[in-house]
Amino acid sequence: MVRAAREASPGTCRRGSEVETGVVSEQRVRDDSPPPGGLPRTVLRSETLIVLALSLGASAVSALISFIGSLTRPGALKEQAATLNGSYAPGRPWLDLSWQLFGIATALVPVVLVAHLLLREGAGLRAIGFDRTRPWPDLGRGALVAAGIGSAGLAFYLAARATGFNLTVVPESLPDVWWKYPVLILSAIQNSVVEEVVVVGYLLRRLGQLGWTPMAALVASSVLRGSYHLYQGVGGFIGNVVMGVVFVLLYRRWGRVGPLVVAHALLDIVAFVGYGLLAGKVGWLPTV
Numbered sequence: 001m002v003r004a005a006r007e008a009s010p011g012t013c014r015r016g017s018e019v020e021t022g023v024v025s026e027q028r029v030r031d032d033s034p035p036p037g038g039l040p041r042t043v044l045r046s047e048t049l050i051v052l053a054l055s056l057g058a059s060a061v062s063a064l065i066s067f068i069g070s071l072t073r074p075g076a077l078k079e080q081a082a083t084l085n086g087s088y089a090p091g092r093p094w095l096d097l098s099w100q101l102f103g104i105a106t107a108l109v110p111v112v113l114v115a116h117l118l119l120r121e122g123a124g125l126r127a128i129g130f131d132r133t134r135p136w137p138d139l140g141r142g143a144l145v146a147a148g149i150g151s152a153g154l155a156f157y158l159a160a161r162a163t164g165f166n167l168t169v170v171p172e173s174l175p176d177v178w179w180k181y182p183v184l185i186l187s188a189i190q191n192s193v194v195e196e197v198v199v200v201g202y203l204l205r206r207l208g209q210l211g212w213t214p215m216a217a218l219v220a221s222s223v224l225r226g227s228y229h230l231y232q233g234v235g236g237f238i239g240n241v242v243m244g245v246v247f248v249l250l251y252r253r254w255g256r257v258g259p260l261v262v263a264h265a266l267l268d269i270v271a272f273v274g275y276g277l278l279a280g281k282v283g284w285l286p287t288v
Helices: 017-021 041-053 056-071 093-107 109-119 124-128 135-162 180-209 214-227 234-254 258-278
Strands: 081-083 168-170
Touching: 041 056, 041 109, 041 180, 056 180, 056 214, 093 109, 093 180, 109 124, 109 180, 124 180, 135 168, 135 234, 135 258, 180 214, 180 234, 180 258, 214 234, 234 258
Parallel strands: 081 168
Antiparallel strands: none
């Protein structure tokens, strides 16, 4: 999960008729289609850097600064907290709700930009498999991926924190108001859409068009995913790099980010809502 900037903070479309109809085959997706509209690679490179600077690239820099601050602060990492969803106006629930919704909406702007840039190629978000053509397979695959990654991810986090490599992650510290859980769910969905559309679908597509090898693009996408989770500690970085590798491989197999968005959303919903319901009530869940 990524802290949105408000806190302080692959693939290609299939050629021919598959692009026109939006149908994505089960074959491995390719990332090296020619640059759209005859655009020079310098333009695509600048475009990619701009998208990252407005979204997850900026989050990566913010996370690095935050991690340096945690390392240089007195006390062990596990004694410090990394809060993902906090209040912006304590004691003023309606103003707080306004800020929460504003933050969620504005965090999605880079996805709108990506959709515009991909639409220039004639396919839009269908080029990376983020559409409604296969809702049930996307839901089913996403649920399976979430089930597989969720338990392993929780175990890794607990181990990383116990050994002092991770801060204590506080998924939410919102007040107990009626909108708490709806906002947490919306935040989880926003995180998943931004991350999977930008760092998997869009980034892999552009890197392939720029001539990067599949392995280099996989490493870049996975390391980027880990880097904007570095505010959580070394464990957060490593765990998300591994998750990034798995997600890239699944994307290339399925040719769709839809299942990845579902999986990521489910993981974050369980983390956010589960923490809100269980924090302080079970002994195995770390709190600060």
